[in-house]
Amino acid sequence: MRSIFIKEINSFFSSIVGYVAVLVFLIACGLFLWILPDTSILDYGYASLDRFFEMAPWLLMLLIPAITMRSFADEFRDGTIEWLSTKPLTDLDVILGKYLATLALVVFALLPTFIYIYTVSNLSAIPNNLDTGAIIGSYIGLFFLAAGFTAIGVFCSSLTANQVVGFLIALFACYLLYYGFEAMAKIPAFSGGADYYLAMIGISYHYNSISRGLVDTRDIIYFLSVIILFIALTRLSLNRRTWDTAQQDQE
Numbered sequence: 001m002r003s004i005f006i007k008e009i010n011s012f013f014s015s016i017v018g019y020v021a022v023l024v025f026l027i028a029c030g031l032f033l034w035i036l037p038d039t040s041i042l043d044y045g046y047a048s049l050d051r052f053f054e055m056a057p058w059l060l061m062l063l064i065p066a067i068t069m070r071s072f073a074d075e076f077r078d079g080t081i082e083w084l085s086t087k088p089l090t091d092l093d094v095i096l097g098k099y100l101a102t103l104a105l106v107v108f109a110l111l112p113t114f115i116y117i118y119t120v121s122n123l124s125a126i127p128n129n130l131d132t133g134a135i136i137g138s139y140i141g142l143f144f145l146a147a148g149f150t151a152i153g154v155f156c157s158s159l160t161a162n163q164v165v166g167f168l169i170a171l172f173a174c175y176l177l178y179y180g181f182e183a184m185a186k187i188p189a190f191s192g193g194a195d196y197y198l199a200m201i202g203i204s205y206h207y208n209s210i211s212r213g214l215v216d217t218r219d220i221i222y223f224l225s226v227i228i229l230f231i232a233l234t235r236l237s238l239n240r241r242t243w244d245t246a247q248q249d250q251e
Contacts, residue, residue, distance in 0.1 A: 004089065004097025005104075008071075012105055017070075022109040025063045029056070029113060041120060048131075049120055052113070053138040053211055057178060057204070060106070060146055065170035067105060068153025069163045071098045072238075076161035091238050095231055099154050106146045110139075133213035141210030144223035148203055149174050151230035158237040177226070178203045 012018030032039045032055050041051055074080075121130050156170035181202030185195040199205045203226070206219040 001089070001093040001097045001100075004094055005101045008098050008101030009104065012067075012101070018067075018105060021063060021067050022105070025059055025109050026112055028059050032059075033116065041123075049116055049135055049138070052116060053142065056113075056142055057145055057207065060142075060149055061171065061174045061178065063109065064102075064106060064146065064149040065153050065156070065167045065174060068102050068150060068157050068170060069167040071102065071154050071157040072234075073157050073161050073163045073166045091235050092231075095154065095234050095238070099150060099231065102154065103147055103150045106150060107143070110142065110146070131213065134211065137213040137215055138211040140215055141207045141219075144210070144220070145178075145203060145207050148177075148223050148226045148230075151227045151234075152177065155230040155234040155237065158234045178207075181205075 029052070033041050033052055037043050039051055039055060041048070117130070117135060152173050153166075153170040156173055157166040159169060160166050179202065181198050182204050184190065185198040185202075187195075190198055203223075206222045209216060209219050
């Protein structure tokens with residue numbers, strides 16, 4: 001797993017892809033938070049990072065599929081997935097190596113946003129008036145959100161050898177799990193009980209819960225379950241592809 005992790009990290013930063021993805025994310029954050037009037041903190045009237053944590057999931061929804069789309073698609077296209085199968089590595093080692101490398105890149109992209117805490121603190125009329133608990137909780141929620149999106153993106157990449165198709169599938173899957181169930185919960189036909197449980201299936205429900213500053217064990221278990229589920233699905237996808245390849249070779 002360690003060798004795959006190092007290989008993926010080197011792959012990200014030996015090409016322009018990793019730098020461009022991080023740069024685009026940070027530029028988009030800067031534009032939405034400080035320039036565009038509808039979302040600017042300067043026009044918000046309050047020294048708060050709420051705008052950032054409301055917007056960040058949507059930007060990550062674009063960033064993470066753009067990074068994960070090449071995870072397995074490149075291996076299938078170049079035929080190196082067979083080379084990996086000859087190494088003393090299990091499918092789980094390969095999946096976790098790629099998953100952790102991608103997650104590390106996403107965390108690297110989030111680190112510069114810590115400067116927003118210092119900036120907003122200085123903009124406050126009352127010194128040290130930030131809700132530190134909510135900010136810490138929001139960053140914890142953002143980390144688990146990114147971890148969940150990354151697991152989804154890696155799985156979607158294992159379904160196809162085409163990077164663009166992998167990106168689109170991952171984008172749709174992340175949107176569906178983040179906002180789709182919450183949107184369905186607002187349908188009048190589900191009101192009266194089912195709406196609550198539909199909303200709980202969605203990622204946004206648990207992300208918003210953590211962002212309030214109260215880290216609930218149930219929310220952590222939910223995110224861990226999503227991560228484990230999609231890693232398991234990725235393993236099944238690789239096993240199916242390996243089986244199909246073996247069947248074709250026999251024929």
